[in-house]
Amino acid sequence: xxxxxxxxxxxxxxxxxxxxxxxxxxxxxxxxAVLVNEFxxxxxxxxxxxxxxxxxxxxxxxxxxxxYGNDLTLALLDLVKxxxxxxxxxxxxxxxxxxxxxxxxxxxxxxxxxxGVVVLANAETIREQAVDTYIGDTIxxxxxxxxIVIINKTDLxxxxxxxxxxxxxxxxxxxxxIVLAQHGQLPSSLVLQSFLARERKHQEGHQxxxxxxxxxxxxxxVQVEKLAQDLASPELGLLRAKGFVKSPQGELKTIQxxxxxxxxxxxxxxxxxxxxxxxxxxxVDPKVLEKVAAAAAVKAD
Amino acid sequence: MTTIxxxxxxxxxxxxxxxTTHVAVRDGRILxxxxxxxxxxxxxxxxxEQFSDKVLMPGxxxxxxxxMEGTLWxxxxxxxxxxxxxxxxxxxxxxxxxxxxxxxxxxEAKLDDPDTPLPGWQxxxxxxxxxxxxxxxxxxxSSTRPVGVMHASGHILNVNTKALELAGLLKSGVNHPGxxxxxxxxxTGELKGPDIMTPVGVHVGFDRDMLACDExxxxxxxxxxxxxxxxxxxxxxxxxxxxxVDMMLRVTGEKSYPARxxxxxxxxxxxxxxxxxxxxxxxxxxxDRLRLGMIKVVADxxxxxxxxxxxxxxxxxxxxxxxxxxxxxxLQEIYDRALEQGLHVHTHTNGxxxxxxxxxxxxxxxxxxxxxxxxxxxxxxxLADAAQFRRMGKLGMCVNLFANHxxxxxxxxxxxxxGPERAERMNACRTALANNVPMAIHSDAPITPLGPLxxxxxxxxxxxxSGRVQGEYEKIAVDDALYxxxxxxxxxxxxxxxxxxxxxxxxxxxAVLEDDPTTIGADxxxxxxxxxxxxxxxxxxxxxx
Numbered sequence: 001x002x003x004x005x006x007x008x009x010x011x012x013x014x015x016x017x018x019x020x021x022x023x024x025x026x027x028x029x030x031x032x033a034v035l036v037n038e039f040x041x042x043x044x045x046x047x048x049x050x051x052x053x054x055x056x057x058x059x060x061x062x063x064x065x066x067x068y069g070n071d072l073t074l075a076l077l078d079l080v081k082x083x084x085x086x087x088x089x090x091x092x093x094x095x096x097x098x099x100x101x102x103x104x105x106x107x108x109x110x111x112x113x114x115x116g117v118v119v120l121a122n123a124e125t126i127r128e129q130a131v132d133t134y135i136g137d138t139i140x141x142x143x144x145x146x147x148i149v150i151i152n153k154t155d156l157x158x159x160x161x162x163x164x165x166x167x168x169x170x171x172x173x174x175x176x177x178i179v180l181a182q183h184g185q186l187p188s189s190l191v192l193q194s195f196l197a198r199e200r201k202h203q204e205g206h207q208x209x210x211x212x213x214x215x216x217x218x219x220x221x222v223q224v225e226k227l228a229q230d231l232a233s234p235e236l237g238l239l240r241a242k243g244f245v246k247s248p249q250g251e252l253k254t255i256q257x258x259x260x261x262x263x264x265x266x267x268x269x270x271x272x273x274x275x276x277x278x279x280x281x282x283x284v285d286p287k288v289l290e291k292v293a294a295a296a297a298v299k300a301d
Numbered sequence: 302m303t304t305i306x307x308x309x310x311x312x313x314x315x316x317x318x319x320x321t322t323h324v325a326v327r328d329g330r331i332l333x334x335x336x337x338x339x340x341x342x343x344x345x346x347x348x349x350e351q352f353s354d355k356v357l358m359p360g361x362x363x364x365x366x367x368x369m370e371g372t373l374w375x376x377x378x379x380x381x382x383x384x385x386x387x388x389x390x391x392x393x394x395x396x397x398x399x400x401x402x403x404x405x406x407x408x409e410a411k412l413d414d415p416d417t418p419l420p421g422w423q424x425x426x427x428x429x430x431x432x433x434x435x436x437x438x439x440x441x442x443s444s445t446r447p448v449g450v451m452h453a454s455g456h457i458l459n460v461n462t463k464a465l466e467l468a469g470l471l472k473s474g475v476n477h478p479g480x481x482x483x484x485x486x487x488x489t490g491e492l493k494g495p496d497i498m499t500p501v502g503v504h505v506g507f508d509r510d511m512l513a514c515d516e517x518x519x520x521x522x523x524x525x526x527x528x529x530x531x532x533x534x535x536x537x538x539x540x541x542x543x544x545x546v547d548m549m550l551r552v553t554g555e556k557s558y559p560a561r562x563x564x565x566x567x568x569x570x571x572x573x574x575x576x577x578x579x580x581x582x583x584x585x586x587x588x589d590r591l592r593l594g595m596i597k598v599v600a601d602x603x604x605x606x607x608x609x610x611x612x613x614x615x616x617x618x619x620x621x622x623x624x625x626x627x628x629x630x631x632l633q634e635i636y637d638r639a640l641e642q643g644l645h646v647h648t649h650t651n652g653x654x655x656x657x658x659x660x661x662x663x664x665x666x667x668x669x670x671x672x673x674x675x676x677x678x679x680x681x682x683x684l685a686d687a688a689q690f691r692r693m694g695k696l697g698m699c700v701n702l703f704a705n706h707x708x709x710x711x712x713x714x715x716x717x718x719x720g721p722e723r724a725e726r727m728n729a730c731r732t733a734l735a736n737n738v739p740m741a742i743h744s745d746a747p748i749t750p751l752g753p754l755x756x757x758x759x760x761x762x763x764x765x766x767s768g769r770v771q772g773e774y775e776k777i778a779v780d781d782a783l784y785x786x787x788x789x790x791x792x793x794x795x796x797x798x799x800x801x802x803x804x805x806x807x808x809x810x811x812a813v814l815e816d817d818p819t820t821i822g823a824d825x826x827x828x829x830x831x832x833x834x835x836x837x838x839x840x841x842x843x844x845x846x
Contacts, residue, residue: 038572072496073497096627105479107476107477
C-alpha cells in the first residue's frame with residue numbers, strides 16, 4: 001500500500017503551522033507523520049506533545065513530527081521505512097518552496113502516493129505578497145500548483161474583499177478549488193483523504209456546516225477512470241472524493257480525487273465498495289453526483 | 302628555539318617591506334621578516350637553508366571550499382581537465398565519453414563484490430558538445446552493480462539501469478522535469494536536481510549527506526592543501542552536529558594536520574534563533590586549527606542550473622526565474638540576531654536579485670544595530686553590477702568572487718544563461734576593488750579544483766575554457782590577485798591579524814614555491830610549482846605526502 005502524502009504549501013504567515021496543529025488535534029486515530037522544515041518556535045502545540053528529542057516529536061494518538069532540515073528526500077526515504085508505518089504523511093513545505101516541484105519529486109519516490117497539494121494564503125496579505133519584488137513570482141507559482149487553496153484568516157477581510165479575492169485567485173489558477181477558513185479551522189477530511197475515508201466508515205457529520213459530505217453506495221461495476229475523471233471536473237465543485245468501486249472486470253479499485261487531480265489504484269484487501277465526497281455546501285449537489293455515478297455505470301448488455 | 306629560514310625571496314604582502322630574504326620563526330610565530338642581521342638580538346637560532354632556492358609567500362587562504370573534496374577522491378575521477386588527487390597523482394582529463402567509460406571499467410575491474418556500487422564524479426558533458434551519457438553507456442561498465450557519475454556542476458547525476466532499478470525508477474509513466482525519458486518511455490538515466498538525485502544517489506555510493514566530510518576525507522583534504530600552498534581553508538557549509546565537530550576537532554588537532562580549518566554553520570533546518578544560538582556555542586569550542594562560530598546562509602541557487610535569482614532581464618534563454626532558499630523575512634532575522642550576538646555571516650548569492658536582497662536586508666539590519674567592521678561577506682556574488690558594488694562598499698560588506706567559475710563555465714554563461722554583456726561582467730573583480738569592497742576569490746572546491754594560484758590566474762586573465770578572454774575590463778593585476786588569495790581572503794574571515802602576510806607577530810604560515818609568481822608572467826601564474834607549506838612553523842612537503 002503506498003503511503004498517502006499531502007503537501008501543505010504557502011508563504012510565511014499563511015497559517016500552515018496552525019492548520020497542522022488542527023489536523024493533529026483532530027487526528028482521532030489516524031496516525032499522521034508530519035514533516036516540517038525545522039523545529040521552530042514550537043511547531044506543535046505543547047499540550048499535544050508526548051516526548052521530544054532532536055529529530056522527532058511524539059504526539060498523542062500515535063502521531064509524530066519530524067524535521068527534514070536540508071534534505072527532504074532523505075527524510076521521506078526514512079519515513080516510509082518506519083515501523084509501524086504511519087497512515088498518512090503531511091509535509092509542510094518551507095515558505096519559499098515550490099509545492100509543485102515537491103509534488104513532482106514525491107511522485108517518483110517508491111512507496112508514496114501523492115494525496116494532493118494544499119496551499120494556504122493569508123487573506124489579508126496574499127495580493128500584496130503576489131506582487132512583491134522578491135517573492136511575488138514564488139507566491140504565484142505556489143498558488144498555481146495547488147489542488148486546493150485555503151484562503152485563511154478571512155476574519156481580517158470584509159465580505160467584498162473576499163469576493164474580489166476569490167475572483168483574483170481564479171484568474172491565477174482557474175482549476176483550483178478555493179476554501180475560506182479562519183484559524184485553519186476546516187474539516188480535516190478536506191485536507192487529507194485519510195480522514196475522508198474514515199468519515200465514510202463512521203457515518204458521522206463534522207463540526208463545520210459550511211461543507212457538505214456526500215456518501216454514495218456504488219455496488220455495480222463502473223468505468224473507474226471515467227468516474228474518477230468526472231468527479232474531478234470543475235462543474236461539480238468537489239474538494240475531495242475517495243472510495244472503492246468495482247471495475248468492469250470485477251476488481252475493486254480505489255478512486256481518489258482532490259480538486260482537479262484524480263488517481264485510480266488497486267484497492268486494499270477487504271475494502272467495501274462505496275464513495276464519499278466533500279465540497280462546499282452551497283455548491284455541491286448530491287443529485288448531480290448520483291447522475292455522474294450512474295453515467296459511469298457499466299451497462300448490462 | 303628560533304629557526305631562521307633563508308629563501309631566494311619572500312613575498313611578504315606587507316607593503317612596508319614587500320620583499321625580503323629571511324624570516325625568523327619561534328613557536329609557530331613569526332619573529333620578523335627581514336635580513337639575517339636584523340634578527341641577531343633574538344638570541345640563538347638555527348639557520349635553515351632548505352628553502353634557499355625557493356620563494357616564500359604567506360600561506361594561501363582559500364575562502365570558499367568544502368572539505369568534502371577529500372571524500373570525493375575515493376570515487377572515480379571522470380573530469381575533463383587534469384586534476385591532482387591528495388596523494389599527488391595527476392589524473393588526466395577525459396576528453397570523450399568512451400574515455401570516461403574506460404576509466405570506470407578500470408575501476409570496476411578492481412571491485413570483487415558484484416553488488417558494490419561504483420560512483421564517479423566531475424563529469425562535464427558541456428565539453429563533449431553536450432553529448433549525454435545514457436544508462437546503456439553505463440551498463441557497459443556494469444550491468445550487475447549500480448553505477449553513477451556526478452556532473453561537475455553537482456546538479457546532475459547519470460546512472461546505469463541497475464541503479465534505476467534499485468531506486469524503483471525503471472518504469473514507464475515517470476513524469477518529472479528532472480527525469481528525461483528515452484524512446485522506450487523509460488528514464489534515460491540522467492537525473493537533474495537534488496530532489497531526484499538523492500533517492501538514486503544513495504544506491505550508487507554517494508553519501509547521504511553530500512556536504513559531509515568524514516575523517517579520512519578531512520585528512521586527504523589536508524594533503525590537497527599542502528599541494529596547493531594553502532594553510533587556512535574554509536569548509537563553507539557544514540552541518541556541524543556534535544559528532545562532526547568532535548571528529549573535526551580530533552583530526553585537525555592531530556600533530557601533523559597541516560591546515561587551519563574554518564567551518565561555517567549551514568543555516569538550513571534551524572530557525573534563525575536556534576541558528577544564532579548554535580553558532581554562538583560552537584564559537585566557544587574553537588581551537589587554533591578549527592575556527593568555529595561563523596554562519597553560512599544560501600539565498601538562491603546556481604546560474605548554470607537556472608536556479609539563481611536574477612533581476613531583469615532574467616535568463617538569456619527565457620528560463621523562469623530561480624529559487625529562493627531563504628525567505629526574505631528569515632534572512633532579516635538571521636542578520637538582525639547575528640549582529641546582535643556579534644556573529645559573522647557569509648551569504649551565498651549567485652544571481653543579482655539575491656545579491657540585492659542581501660544588500661537591502663543588511664542595510665536594514667545595520668540601521669537597527671549599527672556594527673562597525675561587521676565584514677558580512679557575499680559568496681559567489683557572480684552577477685553583481687557596479688551599483689551593487691558601490692553600495693556594498695558603503696555598507697562595509699566584503700565579497701568573495703568565483704573567479705574559477707569564469708574559466709570553467711564562462712562560455713556557457715555567454716552562450717546560454719545570461720548572454721554576452723552580463724557574462725563579461727560576471728565576477729567583477731576590478732569593479733569590486735574600485736569600490737573599496739574587500740575582496741577574495743575562490744575555487745568552491747570540489748566544484749572546481751582547490752588551488753589559489755590557479756584562481757589568481759583566472760582573475761588576472763579571465764580566459765574561458767574555449768580560450769577566449771571574457772570581460773577584458775574586469776581583469777585585475779597580479780599583485781591584486783595575490784593579495785586576494787592571502788590577506789584579502791583572510792580579511793573576509795577576520796583572520797587578517799593572524800595570517801595572510803609575513804610579518805612580525807603573525808602565524809608562521811608560508812606557501813613554499815619553486816617559482817616566483819610576481820615574475821613568472823601573468824599568463825603563467827597557474828604554472829607556479831608548489832613545493833609545500835609551512836603551517837604554524839611546521840614544514841609540510843607535498844612530495845612527502
